[in-house]
Amino acid sequence: MTVPTPSAPTVLVVMGVSGSGKSTVAALLAETLGWPFVDGDDFHTPESVARMRAGHPLDDAARAPWLGRIRAWIDARLAAHEPGIVACSALKRAYRRALTGDRPDVRIVFLEGSRAVIQGRVQARHGHFMPASLLDSQFAALEPPGQEENPITVGIEDGPDAIVAAVLTRLGPPAGGLCE
Template sequence: MDNAPGNPIPPAVIVVMGVSGSGKSTVASLLAGRLGWEFEDGDDFHPPANVEKMQAGHPLTDEDRWPWLAAIAAWIDRLRAEGRHGVVTCSALKRAYREILVGDRPDVRLVYLKGDRDLIGRRMAARHGHFMPTSLLDSQFRTLEEPASDENPLVVSIGATPQAIVAEIGGALTGRPAHGA
């Protein structure tokens, strides 16, 4: 993969972040497939107590999140140490959380899926079988600290189709314009 302008090291791992319902899992799995990289859903790193808490409609605390974030960071470090590439999803709502995931890893890149509360709320209401209830969406937006420019995020609007979003991400990461999915 070619270097993106302003990003001196091509990513080894891409962290697809955003509030619940922003399309992280769909976009990240399509992106991993397009790149031929490994994919992990950050939700799979949650301990059962976290999932139970969210299913009951209770937002997670920072104390709930630290072990989850550490597990994702360990996966990232394992891939990097083995010279492999991957895409992982994680809400990464606060800068402190992103520091755990990206920190001083110059080959880990954030992709922020950005959307407004109404669109995401409609999408969450239409999905079935996910442990995160729509009732927690407002707490997600209250917690969200959008990534700052010094975090070098790739910010992508979620208004397009997942395939178009993946094409946009691929184009931005390679420095070439997107030509469809």
């Protein structure tokens, strides 16, 4: 399959509220592009996971070290001149700034969807530590990326393959054309 890939190393931060499809889309993007993928959930401490599982949202103080660990992964990718993809809620502008550092080679991919669609997804999934009861706190914290953040915003109504195709189209081909 021929897919467009950026000409410079890029890290994509696939963000959105819980249930928007971040992990699924990010993993599929990584598979399509042949880039490494990590899930931001894997950077949470056991204490943070237990807190969320109990129905308590994390505050900014609890999120700061988690964001720092994700930022370190991003920094390592960029230092090695290698691309990567991370799925991370990154709901607030301040969180995204902490991750991107306003670097143009770190792009935000915002998975945007209605509360009704996302609530249905969260209620239907099993085995995830994030309960449906925290969805209100997710939407309350969400600050959609502004134009100044140069996001790739994609609606989640279509399936993962269509979402990935839309992201790839927005990334565009490298200066030399398409890569195989």
